Amino acid sequence: MENLDxxxxxxVGLMEREESTMSSVLSFQIEKEILLNGLKIxxxxxxxKGLQPVLANILIExxxxxxxxxxxxxxxxxxxxxxxxxxxxxxxITLPAKKLLDIVSRLNDGIINFELNNTTMTITSGKSKFEIxxxxxxxxxxxxxxxxxxxxxxxxxxxxxxxxKEAGFAAASYxxxxxxxxxxxxxxNKNVLEIASTDGNRLARxxxxxxxxxxxxxxxxxxxxxxxxxxxxxYFMEDDSIKLYTKNNKIxxxxxxxxxxxxxxxxxxxxxxxxxxxxxxxxxxxxxSKMISALERVSTMVNEKTSIVKLxxxxxxxxxxxxxxxxxxxxxQIDITYSGxxxxxxxxxxxxxxxxxxxxxxxxxxxxxxxxxxxxIKPDNEEDFIYLIMPVQIR
Amino acid sequence: MENLDxxxxxxVGLMEREESTMSSVLSFQIEKEILLNGLKIxxxxxxxKGLQPVLANILIExxxxxxxxxxxxxxxxxxxxxxxxxxxxxxxITLPAKKLLDIVSRLNDGIINFELNNTTMTITSGKSKFEIxxxxxxxxxxxxxxxxxxxxxxxxxxxxxxxxKEAGFAAASYxxxxxxxxxxxxxxNKNVLEIASTDGNRLARxxxxxxxxxxxxxxxxxxxxxxxxxxxxxYFMEDDSIKLYTKNNKIxxxxxxxxxxxxxxxxxxxxxxxxxxxxxxxxxxxxxSKMISALERVSTMVNEKTSIVKLxxxxxxxxxxxxxxxxxxxxxQIDITYSGxxxxxxxxxxxxxxxxxxxxxxxxxxxxxxxxxxxxIKPDNEEDFIYLIMPVQIR
Numbered sequence: 087m088e089n090l091d092x093x094x095x096x097x098v099g100l101m102e103r104e105e106s107t108m109s110s111v112l113s114f115q116i117e118k119e120i121l122l123n124g125l126k127i128x129x130x131x132x133x134x135k136g137l138q139p140v141l142a143n144i145l146i147e148x149x150x151x152x153x154x155x156x157x158x159x160x161x162x163x164x165x166x167x168x169x170x171x172x173x174x175x176x177x178x179i180t181l182p183a184k185k186l187l188d189i190v191s192r193l194n195d196g197i198i199n200f201e202l203n204n205t206t207m208t209i210t211s212g213k214s215k216f217e218i219x220x221x222x223x224x225x226x227x228x229x230x231x232x233x234x235x236x237x238x239x240x241x242x243x244x245x246x247x248x249x250x251k252e253a254g255f256a257a258a259s260y261x262x263x264x265x266x267x268x269x270x271x272x273x274x275n276k277n278v279l280e281i282a283s284t285d286g287n288r289l290a291r292x293x294x295x296x297x298x299x300x301x302x303x304x305x306x307x308x309x310x311x312x313x314x315x316x317x318x319x320x321y322f323m324e325d326d327s328i329k330l331y332t333k334n335n336k337i338x339x340x341x342x343x344x345x346x347x348x349x350x351x352x353x354x355x356x357x358x359x360x361x362x363x364x365x366x367x368x369x370x371x372x373x374x375s376k377m378i379s380a381l382e383r384v385s386t387m388v389n390e391k392t393s394i395v396k397l398x399x400x401x402x403x404x405x406x407x408x409x410x411x412x413x414x415x416x417x418x419q420i421d422i423t424y425s426g427x428x429x430x431x432x433x434x435x436x437x438x439x440x441x442x443x444x445x446x447x448x449x450x451x452x453x454x455x456x457x458x459x460x461x462x463i464k465p466d467n468e469e470d471f472i473y474l475i476m477p478v479q480i481r
Numbered sequence: 482m483e484n485l486d487x488x489x490x491x492x493v494g495l496m497e498r499e500e501s502t503m504s505s506v507l508s509f510q511i512e513k514e515i516l517l518n519g520l521k522i523x524x525x526x527x528x529x530k531g532l533q534p535v536l537a538n539i540l541i542e543x544x545x546x547x548x549x550x551x552x553x554x555x556x557x558x559x560x561x562x563x564x565x566x567x568x569x570x571x572x573x574i575t576l577p578a579k580k581l582l583d584i585v586s587r588l589n590d591g592i593i594n595f596e597l598n599n600t601t602m603t604i605t606s607g608k609s610k611f612e613i614x615x616x617x618x619x620x621x622x623x624x625x626x627x628x629x630x631x632x633x634x635x636x637x638x639x640x641x642x643x644x645x646k647e648a649g650f651a652a653a654s655y656x657x658x659x660x661x662x663x664x665x666x667x668x669x670n671k672n673v674l675e676i677a678s679t680d681g682n683r684l685a686r687x688x689x690x691x692x693x694x695x696x697x698x699x700x701x702x703x704x705x706x707x708x709x710x711x712x713x714x715x716y717f718m719e720d721d722s723i724k725l726y727t728k729n730n731k732i733x734x735x736x737x738x739x740x741x742x743x744x745x746x747x748x749x750x751x752x753x754x755x756x757x758x759x760x761x762x763x764x765x766x767x768x769x770s771k772m773i774s775a776l777e778r779v780s781t782m783v784n785e786k787t788s789i790v791k792l793x794x795x796x797x798x799x800x801x802x803x804x805x806x807x808x809x810x811x812x813x814q815i816d817i818t819y820s821g822x823x824x825x826x827x828x829x830x831x832x833x834x835x836x837x838x839x840x841x842x843x844x845x846x847x848x849x850x851x852x853x854x855x856x857x858i859k860p861d862n863e864e865d866f867i868y869l870i871m872p873v874q875i876r
Contacts, residue, residue, distance in 0.1 A: 185782070189811075192774070192777050192781065194774070213813055214779075214812070214813045215812045215813070216809065216812075217809040217810050217811075219808055219809050383584070384609075386611070387580070387611060387613070413613065413614055414580075414601065414611065414612040414613040415611070416584075416611045416612075417609070417611075418609045
């Protein structure tokens with residue numbers, strides 16, 4: 087018992103010494119631009135219109151002398167980032183995200199001082215001074231990290247980002263959130279990353295070569311909405327690689343400075359690879375930007391109820407046509423490389439445009455069979471990115 | 482009678498010769514950019530959601546070999562412009578403004594061909610072809626020109642435009658369309674143009690020296706909405722001067738290539754010049770951009786119900802303050818030139834910002850009397866532009 091008492095005393099002594107250099111209340115200094123970046127990253131996960139006011143706030147936590155952690159969550163998505171700061175008092179508080187961003191973005195460049203008094207944060211910079219009422223950090227939801235080391239997959243960031251851009255957009259719209267088709271498949275198999283999405287009418291699939299540290303294999307379905315947020319945040323990630331951790335239907339995506347936590351989607355995703363025909367008899371080679379211009383012109387006269395544009399492929403020529411009974415019709419023609427049988431085929435022009443605008447190549451290949459069977463669109467380069475689209479029946 | 486018959490015969494002969502070089506249906510060729518500009522000018526006067534479909538259309542009229550007239554009207558405002566074209570068949574038709582703009586803007590640069598068949602216009606350019614259904618020109622409202630030569634006022638365009646920008650924004654919002662305060666006063670007296678507007682809480686007045694051909698005197702109240710459209714269109718006006726014609730509560734503003742016709746507002750506009758104090762005891766000289774930055778920072782914590790910001794003027798210093806009971810407060814300070822008595826005065830910050838952003842001068846002067854009396858804001862230069870604003874009582 088004596089020993090224990092001694093220990094307690096010496097600990098108290100240690101704490102007092104620590105406090106002598108540190109203030110007893112949360113206080114820190116930070117460069118405007120650094121804080122602004124950090125706030126912009128986590129702000130995406132706040133819930134501005136929720137029932138819990140604290141979810142519209144960002145949790146600011148100083149737990150070391152040189153670093154600040156920023157947290158935001160709307161329960162579906164949690165984002166955490168760390169920013170460099172000079173901390174003179176440890177502690178934490180939540181502050182309204184929108185107000186804080188408004189203030190920080192309007193301050194002059196330079197150092198901003200933060201000092202907490204109960205739940206009121208005093209912010210000063212030059213001759214500008216603000217007092218904002220926060221909400222106690224105790225009311226902020228507990229962050230559930232996913233830290234199962236066994237599940238760790240360590241892959242390149244860049245191909246992951248490009249893959250999502252190329253193949254994440256074909257998912258069903260966000261409104262149908264419980265539908266598995268509103269998710270995007272991320273399938274990592276040794277050094278091949280496959281990203282795919284489909285809404286039932288069209289399908290996008292990209293395959294990328296990645297360095298995968300331990301040759302792990304993992305197949306996940308992430309909400310498309312979360313991946314869209316990930317894309318925006320990825321610009322701020324300082325590493326070349328990210329780590330994925332999964333457990334109990336949760337995923338944590340971690341770079342050196344940013345952590346995202348999201349729910350995973352569960353269920354049997356359609357076996358989309360079986361739907362993709364291996365070879366198709368008719369192949370047309372088309373300049374992407376000319377095709378986009380022609381399609382945009384022709385679509386001015388598209389029937390808004392059906393969005394149908396007809397494509398007529400003949401020897402080295404493609405005609406595009408649209409019409410609306412009460413408004414009129416449109417037609418355009420571009421030169422292509424095509425030597426197959428003549429074919430007249432119709433599509434929803436929006437699906438075509440979505441796809442064409444994602445093709446980062448001068449030319450593309452459209453591969454067809456009949457005007458009722460799955461059509462493949464792919465870039466005319468080495469990239470393994472394909473797009474499958476079902477034609478619309480022409481009446 | 483013989484003579485008359487002869488005349489008729491020879492006239493018929495002339496018409497036949499005319500027709501031999503001209504098609505009997507409306508047809509013309511026009512440079513894409515020229516047509517696009519013309520459509521953008523008149524489009525502003527179309528009524529997209531009205532009960533009369535023809536008001537969503539632009540009337541296209543070819544009445545000479547080299548010129549096309551474009552017309553649009555929503556009854557409140559009529560805009561007419563002329564564009565160069567190569568006309569091979571005279572005639573007229575109305576075509577849907579939105580569709581036409583969509584099509585023309587997406588065509589490749591170069592010549593566009595138009596040819597009418599009944600009410601269907603065929604548009605071709607390169608390999609692009611469109612057929613749009615129009616509405617007969619007979620259904621388009623008769624344009625009522627205002628051509629009373631006696632009423633003609635011929636003034637410089639540029640000071641007119643600047644005057645409207647400086648002093649047209651303080652009018653009451655457009656929703657209160659029957660209210661005279663939603664109008665802007667244009668008072669031309671020999672070579673002085675005065676533009677003024679007020680919504681009852683604030684007042685803006687600009688005076689400009691203009692060349693006024695016949696030293697005419699005229700005082701008009703124009704709908705603020707019409708003048709905002711005029712501002713946008715003025716960029717396309719090719720002359721240095723415009724002509725104003727008025728008759729029966731209508732005004733026609735005419736430049737070489739563009740004509741606008743609008744209703745005038747009628748009634749006894751407040752005698753605003755009597756409200757403007759000639760001299761005020763307290764004068765502060767303030768850097769405009771520093772003031773805008775400080776005001777924008779402080780306004781982050783403004784009470785959204787009142788929009789009140791407090792200004793405290795002391796010796797060469799101005800403090801700005803705002804607060805919202807449940808959110809917090811803000812304060813900023815800027816150095817100014819001020820040697821008057823200390824004064825604490827409050828304003829709706831939106832009115833201040835509207836004004837400051839219109840001041841095209843490095844510094845401005847704020848002239849005050851008491852914190853309940855009219856305050857004057859004006860640029861610190863030769864421009865005769867003043868802004869009057871009523872303070873808000875501080876509780």
